[in-house]
Amino acid sequence: MSESMPARGASTLNLRGTSTPATRIIGVLALAVMTWVVVSAFFFTAPDVVQGDSVRIMYAHVPAAWVAYLAFVTTAIASGFSLVRRHRTLGFDRVAGASAEVGVLFMGLALVTGSLWGRLTWGTFWQWDPRLTTTLFLFITYVGYLAVRRIDASPERRAKRSAVLALLAVLEIPLVHFSVVLWRSLHQEASVLNPDGDVRLDGLMLFTLFSGVVAFTLAFVWLVIHRQRLQTLVDLQGTVGLDSALAARATEAVLR
Amino acid sequence: MRNVFAVARKDVLIEWRARLLLVRVLPFALLVLVLFAVALDSEALLTRAAAGLVWLAAMFATLLVVQRCFDIETADGALDMLLTSVVEPSRVFFGKVLAVAAQLLVLVVVLLGGAVVLYGVRIDAAGLVLLVTTVVTAVIGLASVGTLYGAVVAQLTGRDSLLPLLAMPVLAPLLIGASRATESAFGSQTIDLATGWAWTSLLAVFGVVFAAAGAASFATLTEPDA
Amino acid sequence: MIHLRDAVVAPAGFPALAGATLDVGAGELVALRGANGAGKTTLLRLCAGLAPLARGAASVLGVDLAGNRATVRRSVGFVGHRNGLYGELTARENIAFVATLVGATHDEVEVVLDGFGLAGRLADTRASALSAGQRRRTALASLAIRRARLWLLDEPHAALDVDSRQQLDRVFREATASGVTVVYTTHERYTDSQQMPRTITLDAGRVVHDHA
Numbered sequence: 001m002s003e004s005m006p007a008r009g010a011s012t013l014n015l016r017g018t019s020t021p022a023t024r025i026i027g028v029l030a031l032a033v034m035t036w037v038v039v040s041a042f043f044f045t046a047p048d049v050v051q052g053d054s055v056r057i058m059y060a061h062v063p064a065a066w067v068a069y070l071a072f073v074t075t076a077i078a079s080g081f082s083l084v085r086r087h088r089t090l091g092f093d094r095v096a097g098a099s100a101e102v103g104v105l106f107m108g109l110a111l112v113t114g115s116l117w118g119r120l121t122w123g124t125f126w127q128w129d130p131r132l133t134t135t136l137f138l139f140i141t142y143v144g145y146l147a148v149r150r151i152d153a154s155p156e157r158r159a160k161r162s163a164v165l166a167l168l169a170v171l172e173i174p175l176v177h178f179s180v181v182l183w184r185s186l187h188q189e190a191s192v193l194n195p196d197g198d199v200r201l202d203g204l205m206l207f208t209l210f211s212g213v214v215a216f217t218l219a220f221v222w223l224v225i226h227r228q229r230l231q232t233l234v235d236l237q238g239t240v241g242l243d244s245a246l247a248a249r250a251t252e253a254v255l256r
Numbered sequence: 257m258r259n260v261f262a263v264a265r266k267d268v269l270i271e272w273r274a275r276l277l278l279v280r281v282l283p284f285a286l287l288v289l290v291l292f293a294v295a296l297d298s299e300a301l302l303t304r305a306a307a308g309l310v311w312l313a314a315m316f317a318t319l320l321v322v323q324r325c326f327d328i329e330t331a332d333g334a335l336d337m338l339l340t341s342v343v344e345p346s347r348v349f350f351g352k353v354l355a356v357a358a359q360l361l362v363l364v365v366v367l368l369g370g371a372v373v374l375y376g377v378r379i380d381a382a383g384l385v386l387l388v389t390t391v392v393t394a395v396i397g398l399a400s401v402g403t404l405y406g407a408v409v410a411q412l413t414g415r416d417s418l419l420p421l422l423a424m425p426v427l428a429p430l431l432i433g434a435s436r437a438t439e440s441a442f443g444s445q446t447i448d449l450a451t452g453w454a455w456t457s458l459l460a461v462f463g464v465v466f467a468a469a470g471a472a473s474f475a476t477l478t479e480p481d482a
Numbered sequence: 483m484i485h486l487r488d489a490v491v492a493p494a495g496f497p498a499l500a501g502a503t504l505d506v507g508a509g510e511l512v513a514l515r516g517a518n519g520a521g522k523t524t525l526l527r528l529c530a531g532l533a534p535l536a537r538g539a540a541s542v543l544g545v546d547l548a549g550n551r552a553t554v555r556r557s558v559g560f561v562g563h564r565n566g567l568y569g570e571l572t573a574r575e576n577i578a579f580v581a582t583l584v585g586a587t588h589d590e591v592e593v594v595l596d597g598f599g600l601a602g603r604l605a606d607t608r609a610s611a612l613s614a615g616q617r618r619r620t621a622l623a624s625l626a627i628r629r630a631r632l633w634l635l636d637e638p639h640a641a642l643d644v645d646s647r648q649q650l651d652r653v654f655r656e657a658t659a660s661g662v663t664v665v666y667t668t669h670e671r672y673t674d675s676q677q678m679p680r681t682i683t684l685d686a687g688r689v690v691h692d693h694a
Contacts, residue, residue: 083476137425144421151412154494161408164473165422168404171465172426179429179458183436186447242492242536249500253686262582266568273570273608328568337566340532340555342583342628480532 018229023222030218037215040208049200054120059208061113063216064106065135070220071103072138072173075145079166082159090235093159096166097149098227100142102220107139128184134177141169155235259343263351268358270328277359281320282366288313289370299376306375307438310367311431314360314398318427319419321359322402325352326410335410336480345475349403353467357399364391383441386449390441390456394434397463401426404470407477426466433459483508483543483632483663484529490537490687491524498524500687501538506665508631511658514667516684522667523562525684526634529665530560543632558632559625563640565617566624569610573600573620576609580624590627598623598653615646622653633657635666654679 041059048055075096082092114132119125126132145165152158201209271277292309293302302309329335339345368391371377379387405423409415433455440452484506491499499521506512514522527533529542531551540547545554567576574595581591595601598619609617618638625633639647647670654664683691 137428140421140425144418144425147418147421148408148412151414156494160476160479164476165408168426168469168473171469172429175429175462175465176425179432182455182458183432186436186451242490242495242497245492245495245497246490246500249497249687251686253688253690259583262579266571266579269575270568270570328570331569332567333562333564334566334568336562337560337624338583340530341559341630342556342580 018226018233023225026218026222026225030215030222033211033215033218037208037212040204040211045205045208046202051121054117057113057117057120059212061110061117062209063212064110064113065131066213067216067220068103068107068110068135068138070217071099071106071224072142072169074099074224075103075142075166076170079163083163083167089159090155091232093155093163094228094231094235095224096163097146098224098231100145100149100166101227102223104139104142104146105223106216106220107135107142110135111139128180130177130180130184133180134173137176138169138173141172145169259347260350260354263343263348264354264358267325267328267352267355271324271355271359276324277321277362281317281324281359282363284320285313285317285363285367286370288316289367289374293374302375303377304444306371306377307442307444308431308435309375310364310371310438311394311434313367314364314394315424315427315431317363318356318360318398318402319423321356321363322406322423323416323419325356325403326406330411335478339478340480345478346471349407349471349474350467352403353396353399353470356403357395360395360398361391364395377442379441380443383443383449383452386452386456387438387441390434390437390452390459393456393459393463394430394437397430397459397466398427400463400466400470401430404466404473407470407474430459430462433462483510484541484665486525486528486538486540488538489525489528489535489540491521491528491533492536493533497536497687499528502684502687502689504682504689504692506663508663509658509661510663511654511679512663512665513670513679513681514665514684515669515681516667520684521687522684523636524687526560526636526665526667529632530558530634531555532560557630558634559628559630560634560636561618561621561625561638562636565609565621567609567617567620570608572606572608573612573616573623574605576620577623577627581627584628586627586629594623594626597626597656599649613646615642615649618642618646618650619653622650626657631662633662633664633666635664637668638666639668639670 037059041056045056045059047053078092078096078099082089082096085092111132114135115125118127118132145162148165149158149162152161289309292305292313296302296305326335329338335348339348368377368379368387372379401423405419405426408422409418412418436447437452437455437459440447440449440455484504486502486504488501488503489499490497490501502521502525514525516522524533528535528540528547531542531545531547531554534551535547542554543557545551547554568579571579574591577594578588578591581587592601595605600616600619600623604612604616609620612620622633622635622638638650642650654666658664680694681691682689
């Protein structure tokens, strides 16, 4: 049974770290693009006509929100595979968990930057607009998901339970979004208070924004790969190969 | 189908004998209504907010009802025996949802009575049909989500603090919908009856989605693997 | 009934059962003995279709446990350390509930209650008010009403007084006489060698003794 054998791919991990040539390339690329984005965001792009310099938060907020939802989708797909496939169940589960952890990070970042942006632009830290509210619910849901993941002793149980939770979240999040949209529409707000609703994007701003998305995505991939490998090592620690375990058990015989 | 009713009847019978709903949950729910009044300190505000407060109290009480629903199974390992021998998990799920829904129905009716008495809410004939429909659909949604997430955390350590964290974000759409529809049924100025009915249909969709999801995942959640 | 060949059960990597081989036929009464941690409970749970088979071969009631172990659960009754009863329901109601789920009749419930010494006042007593021995018998009565052909019982005699134990043994003998196979774990010592059932001893996850 594949569950009790060492995880495939474990042999590619050199025990001094979880890097491989592939992740080094991704990491360097991420760093490079991120540097360009930071420089461009602060020095090359122009301030907005209406918002002034506070528009620069957009270069962090929009990519962070994008990655947050990317993480959500990744966790959902990986969870689906982990439930359906009989082999490599644990591998998919590890990806789901890693994506959720990294995703929570970016969700938090999106919320904080969104809140700051709102404060700078409109004077309030929070708006009950659908996007921010749904992201908040996504954040809370994933905090709960991670809390459940920490409990189960056996990787198999953890995989099953959290996979069901992740798929339920796929049902929940659209419902939340839809009901918040309906809810806020009752309040006849003249303009949806999205700071990025009024920003006019010129060519360079658009390109910087796009680079930001690329940079954050690369960072996400890099983090997930490393986190997932780390988890593989942790899981391996708990299981020696079945053959050695059987040999060890034989020496436990009490009766002669 | 017969098995679904058997499970539901068993749960209701146990609850009837133990009387926990009557003796603990209902008083708690009414207490929550009273505490809201104390915290908000404005009768006008209370009357306006009554719908939302009723459903908020209902949500908190649901957690208690659901935890009890699974406690009776884990106390002597009965659920394990049930699921691994004689009955399909999805039937057990539906039976439990029915039993929880029955208890929640009683609870919500009492809470609405509490709102009439404590918050000065008035229910007129025009809104009554909407109110009844809202209560029925919302209760099914509450019961489905509660039972499903109750199964997720049953037998986990620290489950009492986990259940709220997991279930309440999922119940948010239900809270929004039930509160708005009930507001409309109470004769609110800002929400007309047509919008109220729209919210009720959202509640129905919510209930169906999570009832189906629960039936599908109950087997996986309760599968023994040791 | 039960055929194991080098069966290994290793939930979470540790081989609780490390290569067990045995055969049990229909209508047999078998006592499983061994030190704590020897794998007795795991062996029972494997045969009940509750624990997955990691290696080796195992078949129970003709069902291959490496394949779909869920199907064997309907015909096999497992009672662990707990009884699986609902405290607020009476003995009769507990058994009647199981009866409804399997489609057994009212009369069959009464017959079973009688057969397990639970008729009369006991039948209408809440499970939480029954003694340990009475609760055990109620749990076994549920297996009987389900017409389970194989009973797997984990330390059924634990926490019972001498009289209750003897009652339990009588129940086992009557069950096996009617064709049910009963396998139970125990730390008991039998003073009367004529009473002693076939005894299989486990040590470190393997079968080391097997004598009738």
